[in-house]
Amino acid sequence: MTQTDTMQTTPRTLTPDRIDHFREQGFVHIPGIINAEEVERFRVAALRIYETQEGLSARDVFSQHVNVWRGDETMRELTLHPNVAGVARKLAGVSLRLWHDQILVKRPHNNTPTEFHQDQPYWPHDGSPNPISAWIALCDVPVERGCMSFLPGSHRRTDLERQDLSDARSLFGICPDLQWSPRVTVPLKAGDCTFHHGRCAHMANANETDEPRVAHVVIYMDAAARYDGKGHVVTDPLGLKLGDALAGEMFPELG
Ligand code: SIN
Ligand code: NI
DSSP states (O other): OOGGGSOOOOTTTOOHHHHHHHHHHSEEEESOSSOHHHHHHHHHHHHHHHHHHHHHHOOSSOEEEEOGGGTOHHHHHHHTOHHHHHHHHHHHOSOEEEEEEEEEEEOTTOOOOEEEEOSGGGSSOTTOSOOEEEEEESSOBOGGGTOEEEOTTGGGOOOOOOOOTTOTTHHHHHOGGGGGSOOEEEOBOTTOEEEEETTSOEEEOOOOSSSOEEEEEEEEEETTOBOOOOOOTTTGGGTOOTTOBOOSTTSOBOO
16 A cells, blocks of 8 residues: 555544544554655655755764754644644644654664653653654655654653663663563554654664655644753753743744
8 A cells, every 4th residue: 555545644533542542552653644745745855954964963873953844944834734733732632832843864774773762851841741742754664764663651651860862771771660561663654653742662773774764753742831941952042941931933832
């Protein structure tokens, strides 16, 4: 089956079992969050940004480009996409703001998995209860190209300190019992996405294929989220004070 005959998912067609799955397990697979024409347009735009900026930000695990919606009209369309935000809103069950976006490219044969970690401990709004990320596949992402695996239910572990996503022993050193959790691996067709809660532990395989793995991640937080003072590349330049609302044009309310 190709992406064009995959069912599209909208906030209206999102089924209650997918909402329940997200809330119980901390992640969910959503087929067809964008259509085939959009995949092509956004993949070309994402790769253009990757190729022009790669020298500035190449890393071993993946190449990461943050807040591309602020500088690129095409990627802005994807980051602010009403279908993506509408589904996120229904899964989270609360009003959401954009926290930031990022293009995540794994170059061919990068040899490096993204190791298990939770996202929220990296972010300066630790107390916000409903952070949710849409990881959108802009190419087919089978296991061999670096799809994600999740630890179901780990979004309830709000007590864990920050883990190192480049160290395979980090999460399991901090929380040894999670080593015995089942792991669920979710290959994605181009245009599909997974949504995961900011505390749901996840990893992504290395890219063993000859094509780059191109993903765009849109990250939302509770509309009421407040700044907790932690350092972060998005908030460091903003001169925020502890307890300030994360609001305004950098963090538009979307869902
Ligand atoms: C990846 O795409 O390699 C990891 C994404 C994530 O950690 O959220
Ligand atoms: Ni992550």
